[in-house]
Amino acid sequence: MAEIIGGLGTSHVPSICVALDKGIDQTPQWKPFFDGYDYPKQWMKEHKPDIAVVIFNDHGNAMFLDRVPTFTVGVADTYKPSDEGWGPRAIPDFAGAEDLGWHFADKLVERHFDPMIAREITVDHGCQVPMELFFGRPEDAWPVKILPIWVNTVQFPIPTPQRCWDMGRVLREAIESFPGDERVVILGTGGLSHQLQGARAGFLNEQADRDWLATFASDPDKWRSMSREDYVEKFGSEGAELIMWLVMRAAMQQEVTVKHTHYHLPASMTGAGCIVLENA
Amino acid sequence: MSDDKTPLADTPLFDRKAGIRGYKLNKMAMSLGEEPNRKAFLADEEAFLDSYGLDAETKAAVMVRDWHEMVRLGGNLFFILKISAIDPTPIIAIGAAQAGMSVEDFMIQRLGKRNG
Numbered sequence: 001m002a003e004i005i006g007g008l009g010t011s012h013v014p015s016i017c018v019a020l021d022k023g024i025d026q027t028p029q030w031k032p033f034f035d036g037y038d039y040p041k042q043w044m045k046e047h048k049p050d051i052a053v054v055i056f057n058d059h060g061n062a063m064f065l066d067r068v069p070t071f072t073v074g075v076a077d078t079y080k081p082s083d084e085g086w087g088p089r090a091i092p093d094f095a096g097a098e099d100l101g102w103h104f105a106d107k108l109v110e111r112h113f114d115p116m117i118a119r120e121i122t123v124d125h126g127c128q129v130p131m132e133l134f135f136g137r138p139e140d141a142w143p144v145k146i147l148p149i150w151v152n153t154v155q156f157p158i159p160t161p162q163r164c165w166d167m168g169r170v171l172r173e174a175i176e177s178f179p180g181d182e183r184v185v186i187l188g189t190g191g192l193s194h195q196l197q198g199a200r201a202g203f204l205n206e207q208a209d210r211d212w213l214a215t216f217a218s219d220p221d222k223w224r225s226m227s228r229e230d231y232v233e234k235f236g237s238e239g240a241e242l243i244m245w246l247v248m249r250a251a252m253q254q255e256v257t258v259k260h261t262h263y264h265l266p267a268s269m270t271g272a273g274c275i276v277l278e279n280a
Numbered sequence: 281m282s283d284d285k286t287p288l289a290d291t292p293l294f295d296r297k298a299g300i301r302g303y304k305l306n307k308m309a310m311s312l313g314e315e316p317n318r319k320a321f322l323a324d325e326e327a328f329l330d331s332y333g334l335d336a337e338t339k340a341a342v343m344v345r346d347w348h349e350m351v352r353l354g355g356n357l358f359f360i361l362k363i364s365a366i367d368p369t370p371i372i373a374i375g376a377a378q379a380g381m382s383v384e385d386f387m388i389q390r391l392g393k394r395n396g
């Protein structure tokens with residue numbers, strides 16, 4: 001059966017792409033942020049996953065408001081990067097882990113979830129940024145296939161933190177029952193604190209971000225039992241994206257080892273950072 | 281967000297009301313993810329906005345790039361960022377405009393930065 005080899009969480013701020021595109025990732029402004037990703041990059045090289053499950057939200061690039069699925073599972077064989085208004089980016093397309101995608105969709109429905117199943121769709125910075133941060137930018141092809149999972153965090157009602165957690169449990173079951181010997185890494189993305197809209201725009205909460213990184217592994221019950229309103233208040237209206245890390249956390253075992261955490265403030269208008277977990 | 285909960289100050293959630301109010305604005309902005317639409321927008325912005333049926337208030341907010349007003353009228357940042365990509369307007373300027381601050385004050389007071 002396939003194996004979960006680790007769970008990583010990270011911000012997916014679009015200006016990270018821009019910094020890489022412009023080659024300014026080693027400037028005094030950006031270097032402290034990118035330095036924190038040396039460890040996860042090395043971890044990926046050593047642990048050699050075959051598939052990355054990427055949990056993220058679309059930001060009005062692949063999905064419009066004409067239909068808003070709460071959860072979407074990708075079953076495509078290829079995903080092109082979205083044009084987010086700046087023109088196409090010079091990164092390779094992503095090969096899809098379509099068989100695992102279908103298997104996960106089957107498991108979800110068996111477990112009373114109702115996902116949208118997508119076979120022709122682009123992936124925006126929510127997926128691109130974590131892949132570049134953790135794998136570097138490849139010349140020709142990414143070293144893993146991806147299984148993208150989209151969570152609606154844009155239009156209310158967004159799913160509850162508990163529901164994200166529950167989906168993570170099904171994700172674990174799906175991977176561990178998938179016939180094959182693939183090594184699977186799970187990337188929960190979004191956050192940390194930020195708010196882009198309204199007079200509270202620019203809201204950051206370093207204390208909450210540091211608390212999140214410090215207790216996410218050891219006390220996930222605290223985070224999954226919080227309300228959506230609490231997430232918005234504590235982390236900002238867009239910082240509530242952090243609920244997507246819970247999908248990853250729930251797919252991991254109760255006992256995990258924290259291999260690495262990193263925090264930097266601010267990256268663009270957000271608190272930014274990452275975590276690397278292995279099952280204990 | 282449930283109606284019986286006190287809304288968080290200065291934090292507009294993109295909910296049913298905003299989604300309905302801003303639908304055409306967001307639809308217009310979404311279309312700017314395609315190059316031919318960006319060209320049409322640049323060639324004749326007003327005609328382009330009219331083709332999406334924007335009301336006068338919304339059209340005026342877009343044309344003067346009043347980001348706070350666009351959000352008030354139901355624009356969602358993730359969509360209207362595609363308008364800013366055309367200009368281009370940095371996201372920090374959009375944040376500052378909504379906070380009612382100069383970019384410099386916004387960077388210092390909200391983002392804790394001393395320089396750009």
